[in-house]
Amino acid sequence: MGIVFYENERIFKLDTPHSTYMFELVDKEGFMLHMYYGRRLSDYRTADLTRTDFGKAVPSNNERERCSFNDCMPFEYATHGLGDYRDDSFKVLNPEGYTATSLEYRSHIIYSGKPAIKGMPATFGKDDECTTLEIIADDPYNGLEVTLIYTVFEDVDAITRSVRVKNTGKYANIKLTKVLSTCVDFEDGDYDTIFLHGSWARERTIDRNRLGYGKHYVSSKRGESSHQEHPFIALLDKNTTEDAGEVWGFNFVYSGNFIAQAEKSQFKTVRVMMGINPEDFCWNLHTGEEFVAPEVVMVYSHEGIGAMSRTFHDLYRKHLIRSKYRNVRRPILINNWEATYFDFTTEKLIAIAKEASELGIEMLVMDDGWFGKRNFDDSSLGDWIVNENKLPGGLKYLVDEVNKLGMKFGIWMEPEMISPDSDLYRAHPDWAIHIPGRRGVQSRAQFVLDMSRPEVVDYTYNQVRSILKSANIEYLKWDMNRQITDLGSSMLDAGSQGELFHRYVLGVYELQERLVTEFPDLLLENCSGGGARFDPGILYYGPQIWTSDDADAVERLKIQQGTALIYPMSTMGAHVSDCPNHQVGRTTPFETRGYVALAGTFGYELDVTRIPKEDREMIPAQIAMYHKFNDIVREGDYYRIASFLENGLWDCWEVVTKDKTEAVLTIVEVLHQPNYKSRRIRLKGLDPEKTYRVATFDIKTADDSTENVLELKGDALMFAGINAPDGFWGDFKSKLIHIKEI
Numbered sequence: 015m016g017i018v019f020y021e022n023e024r025i026f027k028l029d030t031p032h033s034t035y036m037f038e039l040v041d042k043e044g045f046m047l048h049m050y051y052g053r054r055l056s057d058y059r060t061a062d063l064t065r066t067d068f069g070k071a072v073p074s075n076n077e078r079e080r081c082s083f084n085d086c087m088p089f090e091y092a093t094h095g096l097g098d099y100r101d102d103s104f105k106v107l108n109p110e111g112y113t114a115t116s117l118e119y120r121s122h123i124i125y126s127g128k129p130a131i132k133g134m135p136a137t138f139g140k141d142d143e144c145t146t147l148e149i150i151a152d153d154p155y156n157g158l159e160v161t162l163i164y165t166v167f168e169d170v171d172a173i174t175r176s177v178r179v180k181n182t183g184k185y186a187n188i189k190l191t192k193v194l195s196t197c198v199d200f201e202d203g204d205y206d207t208i209f210l211h212g213s214w215a216r217e218r219t220i221d222r223n224r225l226g227y228g229k230h231y232v233s234s235k236r237g238e239s240s241h242q243e244h245p246f247i248a249l250l251d252k253n254t255t256e257d258a259g260e261v262w263g264f265n266f267v268y269s270g271n272f273i274a275q276a277e278k279s280q281f282k283t284v285r286v287m288m289g290i291n292p293e294d295f296c297w298n299l300h301t302g303e304e305f306v307a308p309e310v311v312m313v314y315s316h317e318g319i320g321a322m323s324r325t326f327h328d329l330y331r332k333h334l335i336r337s338k339y340r341n342v343r344r345p346i347l348i349n350n351w352e353a354t355y356f357d358f359t360t361e362k363l364i365a366i367a368k369e370a371s372e373l374g375i376e377m378l379v380m381d382d383g384w385f386g387k388r389n390f391d392d393s394s395l396g397d398w399i400v401n402e403n404k405l406p407g408g409l410k411y412l413v414d415e416v417n418k419l420g421m422k423f424g425i426w427m428e429p430e431m432i433s434p435d436s437d438l439y440r441a442h443p444d445w446a447i448h449i450p451g452r453r454g455v456q457s458r459a460q461f462v463l464d465m466s467r468p469e470v471v472d473y474t475y476n477q478v479r480s481i482l483k484s485a486n487i488e489y490l491k492w493d494m495n496r497q498i499t500d501l502g503s504s505m506l507d508a509g510s511q512g513e514l515f516h517r518y519v520l521g522v523y524e525l526q527e528r529l530v531t532e533f534p535d536l537l538l539e540n541c542s543g544g545g546a547r548f549d550p551g552i553l554y555y556g557p558q559i560w561t562s563d564d565a566d567a568v569e570r571l572k573i574q575q576g577t578a579l580i581y582p583m584s585t586m587g588a589h590v591s592d593c594p595n596h597q598v599g600r601t602t603p604f605e606t607r608g609y610v611a612l613a614g615t616f617g618y619e620l621d622v623t624r625i626p627k628e629d630r631e632m633i634p635a636q637i638a639m640y641h642k643f644n645d646i647v648r649e650g651d652y653y654r655i656a657s658f659l660e661n662g663l664w665d666c667w668e669v670v671t672k673d674k675t676e677a678v679l680t681i682v683e684v685l686h687q688p689n690y691k692s693r694r695i696r697l698k699g700l701d702p703e704k705t706y707r708v709a710t711f712d713i714k715t716a717d718d719s720t721e722n723v724l725e726l727k728g729d730a731l732m733f734a735g736i737n738a739p740d741g742f743w744g745d746f747k748s749k750l751i752h753i754k755e756i
């Protein structure tokens with residue numbers, strides 16, 4: 015059992031294989047005080063962890079200084095306005111205009127398994143895989159029941175938290191203005207934080223900083239998790255490295271506005287919080303109604319950042335992604351976006367498909383521009399009717415022709431959007447999110463459909479459904495190319511506009527839930543102008559996400575490193591794209607582009623009929639490489655060895671099978687240095703006792719090279735290391751090394 019309540023001491027102890035989380039109930043008032051989150055403890059008995067210099071962790075004998083008590087105690091869920099001046103997790107606006115909240119423990123239940131969260135994504139596990147604790151607490155003044163929900167997994171060092179709030183009827187309606195999903199108070203210490211920052215084409219760049227006093231946060235108020243900031247925060251000891259030291263990672267299973275914050279207090283304690291961004295959030299809770307805050311995943315590692323990443327990867331592969339494609343090789347696709355942009359016809363697509371199929375590519379994906387009168391990005395979103403001028407014979411004809419070549423067919427849609435220049439907008443202008451009488455702010459010449467309206471969700475779903483039913487479409491790229499402005503829904507009354515952001519996300523989740531339920535065989539790849547909706551929430555619906563619109567092999571080293579900090583490689587959409595690269599103008603070797611794309615789902619994004627002959631001729635070997643190594647990349651343990659982001663010169667990562675019998679190592683020498691000694695690379699994650707064969711993969715033969723093969727014990731490979739092979743003359747060169755037990 016991963017969760018135990020020690021009744022006499024009134025302590026809750028939550029254990030994962032290598033971590034312990036503890037809190038206690040104190041005083042007749044039912045304070046819930048956080049005690050410990052860290053390396054696994056064998057016993058619940060510890061020193062008096064919540065005591066301070068002021069005395070015992072109970073304020074009742076010292077009413078005079080109650081405020082001091084509230085302002086320094088490690089609260090399990092921080093309330094508002096009663097003396098804890100650190101940031102809070104829970105705030106309301108009651109009908110009398112008061113905002114303060116307080117919580118008193120009332121009861122709890124512990125049970126096997128994990129409940130789903132209705133209408134929202136969440137990790138899952140069978141009864142023998144996880145245990146759940148629900149702490150039921152009251153805010154009597156506001157007539158609210160607040161349930162803190164914790165689940166611990168037996169097989170992964172992860173704990174999830176969410177919060178459910180119920181209006182028990184003191185007020186007919188009470189406005190929730192802040193309901194964060196987790197709050198953890200840490201003991202004083204010198205911590206660093208890691209956030210992931212970015213922009214379009216530069217998503218999820220790792221940003222590590224010393225945590226100073228005050229509040230440090232990232233957030234989104236864009237209506238999606240965003241390119242710019244990411245629903246993730248790691249707190250780590252200042253000495254923690256990739257392979258050693260303590261780190262606590264928090265990731266939000268949600269695809270909308272969020273806040274992730276660390277606050278260092280006057281006493282050097284640190285409060286980490288995560289949840290729906292309270293800005294522009296105001297939820298009406300009527301008598302008897304419940305509001306459930308999305309889930310936060312918390313991962314602890316005392317073996318460095320790499321172990322934290324591997325835990326997230328395992329959790330998401332096993333307990334979050336539901337798709338039938340989760341554990342199988344995905345079809346190698348070729349997408350026509352960078353090949354043609356809007357300028358294509360059936361004839362052109364079939365020419366690409368024909369060439370691609372002969373090279374071994376398995377699926378053609380038709381991107382933006384096939385519907386309405388969309389020859390540029392300024393019209394027709396919402397009019398999901400095939401443009402027969404471009405595609406004579408319609409979708410069915412095209413798909414059948416592609417199928418005849420032995421290829422699957424996939425399609426692009428952007429279901430949440432509406433162009434002002436569309437029949438849909440002309441018929442239903444009020445379906446766009448807008449403020450009546452105010453000129454709407456366009457982005458990419460489009461507005462966002464109001465997914466808080468059930469009829470809009472229904473209409474949109476039927477549009478997607480009828481396209482998918484119209485031909486043998488086996489893959490959908492679901493795009494979302496702008497963020498939300500003009501916050502206004504014509505369905506919501508004046509007192510409910512603060513619900514729009516969250517209702518929008520719930521509408522999107524409903525759409526995708528209906529989609530994956532009706533089309534369980536569909537391979538769904540989410541996308542948002544590249545990687546603006548790369549979050550665990552959306553992974554619940556589709557097993558892969560387009561990582562970034564920047565597929566330059568060098569830029570991708572940084573983007574994929576940042577993404578793999580949390581997400582398994584099996585989730586990262588990665589393609590070999592055209593050169594000079596369309597985002598940075600850089601020309602990298604085709605071979606390197608292939609090795610970098612191998613670290614994700616692998617596919618192509620170029621006009622295969624027009625690329626240089628020698629590149630085209632390499633494609634069959636790259637496809638063989640994918641089939642040889644994808645099982646390892648998709649299912650294995652990921653180890654970071656060198657980071658171009660940090661050293662500015664080279665990058666190196668390794669993936670090892672769970673049974674440690676096989677591994678693949680990728681080395682990219684981004685900038686070649688003159689006159690340097692060969693690099694010594696210490697492998698990771700192998701079995702020191704096993705003997706391995708180490709060979710360089712030869713792209714010319716699509717097989718391991720027979721030259722310079724090593725046969726060495728795992729300990730020699732990990733502790734003494736190997737020399738990087740020769741052949742790095744010039745920039746952007748790369749090598750793939752295959753390590754296999756003999």
Ligand code: DGJ
Nearest residue numbers: 351381382541543544563
């Ligand atoms: C943004 C996506 O990230 C691209 O791959 C492409 O699908 C375009 N949208 C199409 O408009």
